[in-house]
Amino acid sequence: MKSQKIELLRTVTANAEAEGFMVYSPQWHKENYRFLTEKNFIGPFGIVLYLAKTDEVHVIYASEWDKNKNQPLLKNVQMHGTEPYGVVNRLLKEAGVKKLAVSGGKYVPENLEQAVREAGAACISVDGKLEVARMQKTDEEIGYLKQAVSLADAAWNVFTKGVADGLNEYQIVAEVEHYIKRRGAEDCFMLLATGGDDVRGMTPPMMRIAQPGQMVRTEITPQVNGWWAQICRTCVKGKANDNQKKAFEIFLEAEQAGFDMIRPGVNISDVAKAENDVFRKYGYGEYCTEKYTRVRGHGHGLDLDEMPLVLESTDLVLKENMVVVIHPNTFSPLCGYMVFGDPVLITKDGYELLSTTERKLFEV
Numbered sequence: 001m002k003s004q005k006i007e008l009l010r011t012v013t014a015n016a017e018a019e020g021f022m023v024y025s026p027q028w029h030k031e032n033y034r035f036l037t038e039k040n041f042i043g044p045f046g047i048v049l050y051l052a053k054t055d056e057v058h059v060i061y062a063s064e065w066d067k068n069k070n071q072p073l074l075k076n077v078q079m080h081g082t083e084p085y086g087v088v089n090r091l092l093k094e095a096g097v098k099k100l101a102v103s104g105g106k107y108v109p110e111n112l113e114q115a116v117r118e119a120g121a122a123c124i125s126v127d128g129k130l131e132v133a134r135m136q137k138t139d140e141e142i143g144y145l146k147q148a149v150s151l152a153d154a155a156w157n158v159f160t161k162g163v164a165d166g167l168n169e170y171q172i173v174a175e176v177e178h179y180i181k182r183r184g185a186e187d188c189f190m191l192l193a194t195g196g197d198d199v200r201g202m203t204p205p206m207m208r209i210a211q212p213g214q215m216v217r218t219e220i221t222p223q224v225n226g227w228w229a230q231i232c233r234t235c236v237k238g239k240a241n242d243n244q245k246k247a248f249e250i251f252l253e254a255e256q257a258g259f260d261m262i263r264p265g266v267n268i269s270d271v272a273k274a275e276n277d278v279f280r281k282y283g284y285g286e287y288c289t290e291k292y293t294r295v296r297g298h299g300h301g302l303d304l305d306e307m308p309l310v311l312e313s314t315d316l317v318l319k320e321n322m323v324v325v326i327h328p329n330t331f332s333p334l335c336g337y338m339v340f341g342d343p344v345l346i347t348k349d350g351y352e353l354l355s356t357t358e359r360k361l362f363e364v
Helices: 003-015 031-037 064-070 084-095 110-118 129-135 139-164 169-181 242-261 268-281
Strands: 020-026 045-051 056-061 078-080 099-103 122-125 187-195 215-224 231-236 297-299 323-326 330-332 336-338 342-346 351-353
Touching: 003 020, 003 031, 003 045, 003 099, 003 129, 020 031, 020 084, 031 045, 031 129, 045 084, 056 064, 056 084, 064 078, 084 110, 139 169, 139 215, 139 231, 139 342, 169 187, 215 336, 231 342, 242 268, 242 323, 242 330, 242 336, 268 297, 268 323
Parallel strands: 020 099, 056 078, 099 122
Antiparallel strands: 020 045, 045 056, 187 215, 215 231, 297 323, 323 342, 330 336, 342 351
């Protein structure tokens, strides 16, 4: 484990006035574990336990296989592969931990809660502390995100070919996943929706096939070395009609308005407001509400959809080396649901657009 990650554990523990810090990551939410260790596990959960008294970091698995797999890879930590609840109980007792900072507490199983209680430790939630730290990326992490975006850009051509060839959504997703996984992606998350003005949002793939004049909306989100990044695009089967074109021009203007606000020191709420103000200007402000849409973008990283959420209610100041996707995705009475979005890296003076896919309403 790198020294700056250990220092982060020390800082969170000290700020919580605790003697220890337990980071619990279930198998379906490994992000904080992977952030701290830069490694993976396949068991049902992984635990990182920092003890202030001895300044020790312990990695505790529910799987002996995980310990054996990662033993040569992690430095400055002690590894434990069996009886995880007993190990936590023993370590907390030995270190005299009375106050234990906990990240991921809502996922902690009863057996682990009992082990902590029997050690005499009271838990203090510090959820969000690691997530905030994760928002600013290292050069290495930015490199993985750029690779993921590059794969998404290339896969968009595969996607539009599938629409043009008359494939159903299952087949299109299969073609996209085959393409990007052959080029190094670990995974790919996709939502999409085919249809007309009645479409209210995207779903997992179905048997839908685009008919002439219908739109196909998608987000393509490859994962490279644990890091996720996406682009959002919409295409029309055949020629776009006037309402579809008009709607897209509003979405394009809204995305650019969000981009124009981005720089270090700006509150993310002002980025969301800039996007929403474009819809308000044209009389479509109600479609920025929770009834029709969720967010105007979000962070990129070890989770598909992580902090910061681009909302007018989010109070968070942008910093250099954050990566966010700006996507004013929402329903429009002109054409149904439309998606359009691109990831950006926040730089010293502004932003760097990471995607190269043309910013237009595609006709295929």
